[in-house]
């Protein structure tokens with residue numbers, strides 16, 4: 438036992454050292470965001486910290502960062518020792534038994550009244566997303582005084598005092614020095630009736646792929662807008678992330694949104710400003726496909742904690758004069774949990790890949806459908822490889838199994854990490870997800886300046902290229918055909934298109950396209966959605982109608 442503990446400690450120290458080296462030498466932000474995190478904790482201490490519960494950076498982020506720095510000061514041996522693979526665990530329960538247990542747990546969750554939802558926090562750069570989340574965690578008792586003081590001291594020391602609350606979420610050295618979020622940060626909080634998994638997304642447009650990865654794991658969205666003069670407008674105009682994020686999350690199936698109108702202290706808590714922002718956003722939300730009944734607004738002050746949990750204290754006096762509505766937590770507490778398809782085959786799209794604490798590779802994401810248990814063999818698609826689930830974790834807690842709707846980390850063994858990529862899907866070897874190289878989709882074209890032509894080259898996600906063909910313009914409301922083979926698809930158009938995946942390398946003669954795991958929307962709402970990007974911009978989104986090849 439003692440030897441095992443020492444081994445574990447050593448492995449953690451080495452991992453921490455490597456992480457520091459990586460974060461110091463990390464290259465330009467765009468390249469990092471676009472490249473998948475793979476193998477050892479490279480290219481994203483943040484990704485590892487935030488979705489890899491076994492790494493030392495989880496939970497109390499600030500405190501552990503300090504530990505990282507302390508370890509860096511020690512002159513530890515950096516040579517890695519060969520790891521001895523343990524035999525993979527065996528499945529302990531029959532599939533039917535897991536389903537039975539899962540149903541019981543979900544029923545108990547429903548009865549207890551505290552149900553799980555995941556929430557992506559979106560909005561234009563610097564709107565105050567991380568500050569809001571950091572302060573909310575503090576108000577709800579998830580961050581103690583010691584931690585708060587450490588964040589305050591640390592941020593002031595590098596001249597970034599105003600980011601002290603954001604430090605709770607922005608855990609990497611680079612994020613803290615630059616004062617921006619670069620990758621999704623995951624945390625959890627509890628309201629009286631909800632267990633909420635928060636996915637704090639980056640607001641900068643260079644990190645849209647990371648934001649998409651968070652949004653694709655979410656049931657609901659919290660949009661943060663900056664009420665300061667000119668700032669709301671900057672985020673809401675063409676090219677601003679307020680619009681793009683809203684369209685993106687809606688296209689990914691998120692139907693509920695809470696809008697936190699932040700930084701109202703900057704405009705003297707003026708009701709007119711709040712009303713003006715709400716009246717600009719409401720029609721846009723409806724136009725983007727959000728039902729007004731599922732759209733709620735709250736005025737907040739993230740920095741001072743006004744109207745997050747309550748409106749006590751002097752800072753809230755000005756707001757109390759005109760606002761009598763719900764606090765942010767009241768609204769979070771009313772979020773509708775998703776329905777879970779636990780009897781369908783397992784579909785686990787990988788959102789992040791990182792090295793586990795000892796042997797095994799961690800993959801994190803949300804289970805779209807089905808159940809998975811420790812010891813189970815899973816197939817990785819695309820490709821011919823499979824792996825065995827060595828352990829399952831959520832919130833640093835080990836689980837014997839996990840079901841649809843849960844955001845988890847699976848540690849896999851009996852597989853070379855080279856076969857694990859962001860976007861790959863884990864499924865049962867006996868019930869594979871279809872692989873598509875040509876499919877039709879019904880799309881809505883975003884607010885683009887250069888129209889889409891037949892033959893336009895697009896990217897379905899951050900890693901797949903394709904071409905559009907055979908467009909057909911549709912009526913947005915009824916879905917009926919308005920025009921066959923239009924020359925161009927302009928902004929706001931609804932259309933049916935055929936998309937062909939291109940081979941990864943165009944150089945080789947006869948190179949075949951690498952098909953992508955996909956389902957029709959009719960089969961799976963989560964696996965049947967596509968986002969279409971061109972030159973770093975999301976130009977359309979839609980649902981898969983048919984898989985042709």
Ligand SMILES: Nc1nc2c(ncn2[C@@H]2O[C@H](COP(=O)(O)OP(=O)(O)OP(=O)(O)O)[C@@H](O)[C@H]2O)c(=O)[nH]1
Nearest residue numbers: 562563564565566567568599617618640738739740
């Ligand atoms: N005056 C005022 N400033 C705020 C408030 N909330 C956040 N800020 C400031 O806004 C700046 C940006 O805050 P962040 O929380 O990093 O913003 P963000 O949206 O997470 O930024 P990205 O993730 O990088 O897009 C910081 O300087 C905060 O101190 C607020 O309620 N009032």
